[in-house]
Amino acid sequence: MKSLKLFFVAIVCLVAMAATAQSKAQMNAQKLGTTLYLIENFYVDTANLDKVTEDAIIAALKELDPHSAYISKKDVEKTNEPLVGSFEGIGVTYQLIRDTITVISPTAGGPSEKVGIMTGDQIIKIDGEDAFGKKIDNDYVQKRLRGKKGTKVTVSVKRGSDPELIDFEITRDKIPLNSINAAYMLDNHVGYIKLDRFAQESNQEFMEAFAKLQAQGMESLIFDLRGNTGGYLNTAIELVDQFLTENKLIVFTEGIHSPRQEWRSKKNGLYTAGKLVVLIDEGSASASEILSGAIQDHDRGVVIGRRSFGKGLVQRPFNLPDGAVIRLTTSRYHTPSGRCIQRPYENGVEDYAKEMEKRLKNGEYYHADSIHFPDSLKYKTDGGRTVYGGGGIMPDIFIPVDTAYNSKLYTNLVRKGALNRFTTDYALKHRDAIKAQYGDFEHYNKDFVVGQDIINGLKKAAEDAKVEWNDEQFKHSEKFILLQMKALIARNVWETQQYYQVMASTDPGVQKALEVLGNDKEYNSILKGR
Numbered sequence: 001m002k003s004l005k006l007f008f009v010a011i012v013c014l015v016a017m018a019a020t021a022q023s024k025a026q027m028n029a030q031k032l033g034t035t036l037y038l039i040e041n042f043y044v045d046t047a048n049l050d051k052v053t054e055d056a057i058i059a060a061l062k063e064l065d066p067h068s069a070y071i072s073k074k075d076v077e078k079t080n081e082p083l084v085g086s087f088e089g090i091g092v093t094y095q096l097i098r099d100t101i102t103v104i105s106p107t108a109g110g111p112s113e114k115v116g117i118m119t120g121d122q123i124i125k126i127d128g129e130d131a132f133g134k135k136i137d138n139d140y141v142q143k144r145l146r147g148k149k150g151t152k153v154t155v156s157v158k159r160g161s162d163p164e165l166i167d168f169e170i171t172r173d174k175i176p177l178n179s180i181n182a183a184y185m186l187d188n189h190v191g192y193i194k195l196d197r198f199a200q201e202s203n204q205e206f207m208e209a210f211a212k213l214q215a216q217g218m219e220s221l222i223f224d225l226r227g228n229t230g231g232y233l234n235t236a237i238e239l240v241d242q243f244l245t246e247n248k249l250i251v252f253t254e255g256i257h258s259p260r261q262e263w264r265s266k267k268n269g270l271y272t273a274g275k276l277v278v279l280i281d282e283g284s285a286s287a288s289e290i291l292s293g294a295i296q297d298h299d300r301g302v303v304i305g306r307r308s309f310g311k312g313l314v315q316r317p318f319n320l321p322d323g324a325v326i327r328l329t330t331s332r333y334h335t336p337s338g339r340c341i342q343r344p345y346e347n348g349v350e351d352y353a354k355e356m357e358k359r360l361k362n363g364e365y366y367h368a369d370s371i372h373f374p375d376s377l378k379y380k381t382d383g384g385r386t387v388y389g390g391g392g393i394m395p396d397i398f399i400p401v402d403t404a405y406n407s408k409l410y411t412n413l414v415r416k417g418a419l420n421r422f423t424t425d426y427a428l429k430h431r432d433a434i435k436a437q438y439g440d441f442e443h444y445n446k447d448f449v450v451g452q453d454i455i456n457g458l459k460k461a462a463e464d465a466k467v468e469w470n471d472e473q474f475k476h477s478e479k480f481i482l483l484q485m486k487a488l489i490a491r492n493v494w495e496t497q498q499y500y501q502v503m504a505s506t507d508p509g510v511q512k513a514l515e516v517l518g519n520d521k522e523y524n525s526i527l528k529g530r
Contacts (some may be wrong), residue, residue, distance in 0.1 A: 032056070055134075057326070065329050066095075066345050066352045067313045073323035075138040089146035090153060091175045092117060093197075093229050100124070100132045101141055102353055103157075108181045108196045108227065109496040111173045116414030117157070120356035124165055125156035147172045160357045166415055179231075182224075182497040183209035186504060190517055191218035194500060195239075198231030198287040203238040210242075210270055220275040220517040222510065226305060230286025233314075240294045242269035243276060248298055248336070251290045253314050255331030275523055276301030277513040280395060282356060282365075285309035286333075286341075292393045293335035299383040299527045303395040304513055307364065307371060310355070310392035312341025335389075337379040343391030368398035385529035396526050397516070399509045404480035409473035413462060413481070422461035423485050426454065427492030434493055441494050445502055448489075450482040458485065480506070 039047050054070065061068040091110020092103050101123040106113035125131055126144045145153060151172050156165040179199040186192050191213035195202060213221075230236075233251075240250045244265040252262040278292045278301055289308050295301045312334075315327040333341045345352040363370040373388035381387055388394055405411075413419040427434075438444040458481075462469050474481070487502035504510045516523050 054324075058137075061326070061328075062349060065313060066349050067311065067315055067327075068329045069096075069315070069327045071325045071327060072137070072139065075142070076323065076325055087146060088149045088174050089142075089172055090117075090155075090170045091173070092145070094123075094141065096136060096138070096141070099134060099136045100353070101136065106227075107175055108194075109491070109499070110175050111170045112168075114420040115168045115170055115417045116411070117155075117168060117170075118159065121157040121159055122353075123155050124158050125154075127154050128156075131155075149173050160360055168415060169417055178205065180205045180209055182500040183213060184497060184501055185213060185216050185218065186222070186510070186514060188217055189219045190222060190514060191216070191220070192222045192224065192500075192504070192510070194224040194226075195228055197228055198235040198239070200232065200235070202231070202235045203242075206239060206242065207270065218274075220277075221271060222277045222279065222513045222517070223301075224279040224509075225284045225288040225292060226279050226281040226509065227283035228285070228288040229283065229309070230288055230311065233287065233290070236287035236290045237263045240291050241265045241267070243271055243295060243300055244269060244298060245272050248294075250294050250336065252334050252336075253331040254334065255314070255329075258314075258331040261331075275517050277517060278303045279509045279513065280305040280308045280393060281509075282306055282309060282359065284393075285311040289341045289393050290333060290335070293339060293341060296387060296393065296396065297336040297339070297379075297381050299381050299385065302397065302513075302516055302523060302526050303393065304397045304516070305395045305399050305509055306401075307359075307394050308341075308392035310341060310343030312343075335379075335393075337381060337387060339377075339379050339387060339389030341389075341392065365401040367400070381529075383528060385527075397512060399512060402480070402508055404477050407470075407473040407477040409467070409470050410477040410481055412467045413458070413465075416465040416467055418461040418465040418467050419458070419481075419484065420488065421465075422458050423488035424492050425461075426457065427489045431493050434489075441490065441498050441501070444490060444493075445498075448486060450485050454485060455482075 036049060036053065039052060040049055054072065057070045061070055090112045091107035092112045093107070094101050094103050096102070103112075103117055103121040103123065106117045123131055131140075131144070145155075147153065149172055152169055153172065154167060154169050156167050159166055177199070179195055179197050179202040180193060181196050182192065182194040184192055191210075193206065193209050193213070195206070210218075210221075237250050244250070245268050246265055248265045250263045250265060252260055254260045276295065278295050280288060280292050280303060284292065284305075285308065289310070289312065292303050292308065296303050312332055313329045314331040314333060316330040318326045318328055320326060335341065343352075343355065359365060371394065373390060373394070377388045377390040379387050379389055434444065434448075438447060459469055483503065483506055487499045490502050491499035516526070
């Protein structure tokens, strides 16, 4: 009888709590409605209520978390274009953080990447006009950064803590939308696939690429997710499914108002037993982290690179009466071991936006021991290895940023477009001669040498672009610059894949992956945590 009374008391309490919550929601809705009524009927001037309402929604969402967002009716279709369609523009994935355009990632092979736009860059000016503040929304950005192929736009970016803005002149182009940028054999046994984003057709593209490499004798695979900012959750699940046996947990989500939901592998995938390396870096986010986290937690492969971005919030779209959409964060992603992918944002959106700058200051790009995780965030893989949650996926093997980038000369050659313009012009002038001399890319890659005549051409391009040539800085970055020129010429003579094939010879992540895959003892010891 006592337990029955307690049960009824609990029911009454729950009903009272629900009624209180409902009454608070109704009261707040009435306050907003009354405010709009007062503005419309008593404000001193004519007010644009549509804009006032939109501004209020945007401001409210910004107070919640960095990824909840309002998308106006006219922007809804544009938001999905990078995943399902095609367009012309400068080629960046961006986010509006505190009214500032922040680059999440330049599109591989796109115009922005070619001139040197980087993850974390903040676009402060567009064609000399301030591009920050309350006037900035998706429509503003799209109108100024998109445009017909061949037209130019100048953006001024703030990079890290440097007080000086960096100017980039970008020539708009058709943005490449195939989600797989490269799929080829690195040697007789190791295949390489680079996925740019988790788009609608990515799983189909992967299966086709995998079949091609398998026919060429692939026994081990390097799956490159560096710079991959994510995409569709279902696509991530489909791709993880390719690497796992049946009924393995891939990811689960939870939120206060969203009960736990699990996704598991449905069948034995295409590649459930062969050796696997997944490459990640600070530009790998969301779906990339779901895949690399699942691979790591199930000890299915070795993760190599640098700590990933740390975006683990799930946004659910809610349609508004006028056709606009609110993408509201409703839950968090968790890897199979229980790790939360999302990095902290308790100190506000501005602090959150400076994450890459903080990692640079802390030395994280260069030293693995600069990263510290509390024991409270410790988790175990299937095989008992220790992994950590609380912000991104920490790789099994750390690869520092290549210091060959660290010369002012190289930065300026890229930033002012001299390197890209020269190699593009060179390829256009010599395409027929290159193909006649080398026949195909394989012979070009083996035999083409960047000679002094090409270096002199670059010097002239630097002079035309007002880049001061420094022999000491050139010597520091010489090997990298020459390889970049060879790769860029190859991309312009053939396709984007050939760029990656040329760069692979000195790519620290790829070379480490080859080393690990070529050593059974090392590969197995990493997966066993020894």
